[in-house]
Structures are given as structure tokens and as C-alpha cells.
Amino acid sequence: MARNLDTTTARPATLAIHGGERPDPATGASSPNIVMSSTYVTDKPEGFSASELTEDSPFVYGRWGNPTVRSLEEKMALLEGAEACACYGSGMAAASAILLSLLSAGDHVILPDVCYAGIAELGRDTLPRFGISISKVNTSRAEDVAAAMRPETKLVFLDTPCNPLIRLTDIAAVAKIAHDGGALVAVDNTFASPIGTNPLSLGADLVMHSLTKYVGGHGDAVGGCVCASAELIRRLTIEATVHHGGVLSPFNAWLISRGAATLPLRMKAHQEGSMALGRWLEDHPSVEAVMYPGLPSHPQHNLAATQMNNFSGMMSFRLKGDGKAAAKKIAANLKIAHYAVSLGHHRTLVCYMPTDDLLASSFPLDTEQEADYRRYAGDGVFRLSVGLEDPEDLMADFDAVL
């Protein structure tokens, strides 16, 4: 029954289904079992240290490794074209695994001026307490990254398309600048998904996902992962997995693997629905602007067309008039889309991000960065995660509330 998928030739749709999985050798079960055990019986009584863990080590203890989680790690590594992957209990645990495992006191890190709010706040509130200095840079301008590099810069962290502006960063251009200065590059690839962009193939050293979003895809499991070289993942495993301990539960790994199997198919549908809804919104009399990488109106559409194999389902739009008042009406009256945070689910999700509130709570920006933010966002944007419902039904749902 041993079946060995040829992972060097299999394409993403096949890897998403079969990667990291094989029929159960004991029962022949075609679908994977969930292994919930927190410990493992051994007949080798000699001691075993977590610092000696390798990919081939037997399973010993649930925090050090779990077969169901390992299977998802193999699938994600294959989808990102990475040597290895480590899963964590959330996207934030994956981000802190990168930042707190690879940086030390005296190091400097470049973070995006606008990115997922949790990561912006981790950079602002947590890293300086450990003696790590940060620069917040508009990474969509590669020259700004070059200007911020210092001799002690160890890491450049990117988020593209970025939350909530849907502004892009040229990963290959920034990777060259970072590497010339001796820094590693990590990319938060949550918005693009591995089907949209493979940052490692563009020169990045690490890629992270909130698996809670597109990869899981159904809004029922929180998780995160980091994909990178075997050597970097080994460093993360010892530090973040074994010492910090924010591991993914086997049940969530099983749910996320089940979602990942249909990721390529879902991303196609997310893109198709987003193109239709984006065009429709652009023509709507209440709409001021739409930011979606797949539309020619996006200021970086050319970069999107070369860097992304799929434009994903994330867009932002601005309304004419008072956004906050419109948000109240929209939240109260939508019948299909859910007014909620999060993204990447089969259900359409929308929420309003008022500029003044966001700049005060998460993104303290300098004058030029704030001007650029406002150029995209005005007083506020609606962040829309286009789900898998019929686009015509979504248009009718929004038409009734805009």
C-alpha cells in the first residue's frame, strides 16, 4: 500500500490533496486519522533531548511533534516550495516564532509601516522590550527599504498584499536589498495564499501564513505556519516550538489539512468572484475607489500580474461620503455577507477600517507615510474578503445596502 507521490513533478492541485498524506498502513484508511496522543510509548529507555530533534526522530511528546501536525507541515512545505515547515497555534504565534527566534538584543528589524495590526503592535510594544530596534518602512517603495538598512539589520519583514490597503511589495527587489545588507527576508503570505505567491521562489528566506484564513478556508480553525530552509526551521523548532510552546492542536491541523485540499480550487473561485464584484463596485455610484490587484485600476497592477499567479479574494473599497455611517447601515442590513473581522473563508466577510482610529491604535506613521496611507484609504476603507457565494447574489446583497 506504500504510495510515494512524486513531489518533484506533482502540481499544486495534486500536492494540496495528497501532499503529506498517505493511506494508513495499519488499516488502509484513505482519509487521515487524527492522532490526539500527547505522549508516545518507547522501548528505548535512553534519554532524549528536544535539542537533538530531527525530521526523522521518533515522536516523543506532543509539544515536540505530532503526526497529524507533521502531515500538514509537509503539505505546506510542498505548496510553498520549501524544505521544511513548522506549524503554530495561530498566525501571530508563527509571526512571533520568526521575530523572537531569529532576533536578539542589539539587532534591528525592518517592518512594514502598514501590515496586519497584531504584527505592527508586536513590533511596537514587544520587540523594544527585548532590546530589538525596529524601523517602520513603506516597503512598497524598495528605495525606502534600502535607506532604512543598518549594519545591525538582521531581518526585513514584508506583508503583501498588505492589510488593509492591498498595497503590494516587490519581494524580489526587496530581497536583493536585504541580502546585499546581510539580512534575512520573511514574508507574511496570508493574503496571497501559496496559490497566489510563493515568496521563497522570489528570494525570500521565510514565509508565514495565518492558516486561519485561506489555507483552512472555512472559518473554523485558528492556526499558523512558517516555511523555510530545514536549517531555519530547526532554529524555530528548538526556540519557538519547544521553548515558547505555541503549538498547533492535532484537531486543528486535521481541519486545516482538510481545507487545504481544496485551496487551489477555492482560490480560482475567489479570484473569479472578486473580479466580478470588483468591477461591479467600481461602477457603483456610491463607490469612490476599489483596490484589487486584479483590476487594471490598481496602481501596482503590473507588479501584481508578475508576482501573483492568482489575485486572491482580498479587496478594499472606499465609499463617497461618511464611511462610519455607511458601516452601521451595512452591518445592520447585509443578508448574505457577514460583517466581521478575519478573511479567506468561503463566506464573504466585510468590515470597516476607519483611518483615524487605525492610525491611532496600530500604525503610528510619519508624515509622508500617513499621506500615502490616506491616498489609498481616505477616511477609511471597507476590507472585503470575497467568499465563494454566487457573485450575482453578493452584488444584490451589497446593492441593497450601499
Ligand SMILES: *Cc1c(COP(=O)(O)O)cnc(C)c1O
Ligand atoms: C490574521 C492574520 C494574521 C494573524 O493570524 P491569527 O491566526 O489571527 O493569529 C497575521 N497576518 C495576517 C496578514 C493576517 O491576516
